Amino acid sequence: MAINASNESSSHARIRLGMVGGGQGAFIGAVHRIAARIDDQFELVAGALASDPVRAKASAKELGITDDRAYGSFEEMAKAEAARADGIEVVSIVTPNHMHSPVAKAFLEAGIHVICDKPLTTTVAEAEELVALARKTGRVFVVTHNYTGYPMVRQARAMIANGDLGEIRLVQAEYLQDWLTERLEASSHKQAAWRTDPARSGAGGCIGDIGTHAYSLACFVTGLKLDELLAQLSTFVEGRRLDDDVQILLKWKGGAKGMLWASQVAVGNENGLTLRVCGSKGGLEWAQENPNHLWFTPYGRPKQLLTRGGAAALGEAGRVTRIPAGHPEGYLEGFATIYAEAARAIRAARVGEKPHPEVIFPTVEDGLAGVKFIDAAVKSSASEGAWVRMT
Numbered sequence: 001m002a003i004n005a006s007n008e009s010s011s012h013a014r015i016r017l018g019m020v021g022g023g024q025g026a027f028i029g030a031v032h033r034i035a036a037r038i039d040d041q042f043e044l045v046a047g048a049l050a051s052d053p054v055r056a057k058a059s060a061k062e063l064g065i066t067d068d069r070a071y072g073s074f075e076e077m078a079k080a081e082a083a084r085a086d087g088i089e090v091v092s093i094v095t096p097n098h099m100h101s102p103v104a105k106a107f108l109e110a111g112i113h114v115i116c117d118k119p120l121t122t123t124v125a126e127a128e129e130l131v132a133l134a135r136k137t138g139r140v141f142v143v144t145h146n147y148t149g150y151p152m153v154r155q156a157r158a159m160i161a162n163g164d165l166g167e168i169r170l171v172q173a174e175y176l177q178d179w180l181t182e183r184l185e186a187s188s189h190k191q192a193a194w195r196t197d198p199a200r201s202g203a204g205g206c207i208g209d210i211g212t213h214a215y216s217l218a219c220f221v222t223g224l225k226l227d228e229l230l231a232q233l234s235t236f237v238e239g240r241r242l243d244d245d246v247q248i249l250l251k252w253k254g255g256a257k258g259m260l261w262a263s264q265v266a267v268g269n270e271n272g273l274t275l276r277v278c279g280s281k282g283g284l285e286w287a288q289e290n291p292n293h294l295w296f297t298p299y300g301r302p303k304q305l306l307t308r309g310g311a312a313a314l315g316e317a318g319r320v321t322r323i324p325a326g327h328p329e330g331y332l333e334g335f336a337t338i339y340a341e342a343a344r345a346i347r348a349a350r351v352g353e354k355p356h357p358e359v360i361f362p363t364v365e366d367g368l369a370g371v372k373f374i375d376a377a378v379k380s381s382a383s384e385g386a387w388v389r390m391t
Contacts, residue, residue: 014043015346018081018088018112020074020103021095023049023059025190028117029094032144033063035335036092038322041343045069046088048077074103082110090115090140090346096200097208101126104141108133113140113346115339119212119374120367122202127371134364140349141364142342145216147273148362149337151308151317151329152294156277156284157221158316159296166281171222171250171258173214173276176269180206180244183237196242204374205242207233210273211262211377212370216362217275218260219369221284224252228387231377236265248377251387291330319358338362 017036022029029049036042046069049059053072060070071077081087090113093103101121104114108130120143121127134141147153159165184192194200195209202208219226228251233243244265250258263269273288285295292308308317309325320337323329341361348355372390380388 015041015090015343016046016086016088017042017044018046018048018077018091019044020048020077020091020093021050021099022047022092024055024062026094027191031332031335032092032094032115032117032339034332035146035339038333038336039340039343041340042090045086046077046081047071048074074099075106078106078110078112082112087112089113089350090342093117096194097122097202098200101130104130105133108137108139108141111137111139113142113342113349114364115142115144115342116367117144118216118362118367119202119204119208119370120364121371122208124368124371124375127368131364131368138349140342140345141367142338142345143362143364143367143370144335144338145213145220145362145366145370146331146335146338147213147217147288148220148360149320149334149341150288150291151321152286152291152306153217153221153275154316154320154360155306155308156275156286156294157223159284160222160277160279164282164296164298165277165279165284168222168224168252168254168256168277168279170276170278171218171224171252171256173218173258173260174272174274175210175214175262176266176272177210177264178267178269180237180240180264181267183239186239196240196244198241201242202374203242203378204233205235205240206244206262206264207231207246207377208374210264211246211248211260212374214260214262214273214275215373216366216370217273218258218277219366220362221275221286222252222256222277224254224256226373226390227251227253228389229373229376229380230385230387231380232385233377233381243381246377248380288330291334292328 048071050056057070091107093116185196231248234245246262248260276285282298294306297303344359345355376388
């Protein structure tokens with residue numbers, strides 16, 4: 001196992017973790033709990049796992065959380081845990097989008113580190129407030145754009161930073177699904193219901209749910225900053241209140257151009273997250289459904305397949321690789337890498353230090369950039385395709 005989250009501090013005690021959301025019937029909460037356990041750096045000791053107090057406490061009991069740390073509300077949890085000598089060091093926020101801001105704010109103000117699911121908030125103003133508060137409190141703030149934790153994504157980032165592609169010219173990102181092809185939210189499907197509800201999801205549907213992942217991945221790998229975008233957000237399913245298909249033209253600072261297509265009604269696609277980057281010297285292509293492969297094409301030479309267990313693993317891919325070559329490493333491990341990097345930052349904070357420079361995770365500032373991306377795309381689409389500059 002290449003990742004070692006314990007070498008930032010002489011203390012090897014597991015990090016005391018709390019969770020808000022993620023109780024009975026939730027999907028992403030279980031993913032976060034698995035990710036936190038993979039590298040054995042966290043111990044879940046407290047939770048406010050649902051908006052309904054009865055269900056919250058029942059969920060906590062199922063997970064082995066003691067009665068005195070099974071809370072009926074996040075406000076109660078933040079106050080009580082901050083007062084305990086053995087209180088949580090970090091909270092994981094796995095609620096629907098509209099609750100990210102109030103929950104994160106409460107725990108930051110209580111002096112507790114934050115790991116928050118994406119998007120950071122539902123409005124730019126809320127995101128800017130969290131950035132200011134995180135800086136003021138000095139707490140670690142991690143946004144779980146999990147695909148940035150994949151080994152070959154790290155390798156691609158390192159190769160671009162090393163100049164292997166030359167000057168970046170084209171960046172194309174796709175994230176295609178088909179699970180919302182029918183109006184699933186009209187049934188009792190919990191995940192579809194909140195993701196298509198403006199009150200809980202925010203102004204963006206598909207763009208906030210998966211479009212931000214594609215955007216985050218493009219920014220993380222290339223290091224580029226977006227200058228302008230032109231977006232068309234469409235709603236194909238009758239009666240749906242938010243977009244289910246997103247098509248965007250991108251202008252990056254420095255002159256690169258690109259496209260982003262995200263859809264949850266693209267029949268025949270399950271989880272088709274793909275990134276293509278072309279520069280003056282070569283190109284890279286990576287697809288989430290085959291995550292251990294990275295295609296590299298130096299200009300004028302045959303395409304090369306780089307694998308997680310090959311020579312490429314000597315670099316950034318190797319640092320975040322856990323299992324031997326040929327064994328698939330993907331979704332859960334990508335989340336686990338984010339948690340492992342968070343652990344290193346939190347362990348450093350325990351002793352008043354900064355983490356090693358190699359520690360990389362999406363920050364609260366990256367979360368703000370994602371919310372600004374959603375906001376700009378919604379504005380562009382509402383103005384019938386006007387170019388909108390990122391602020």
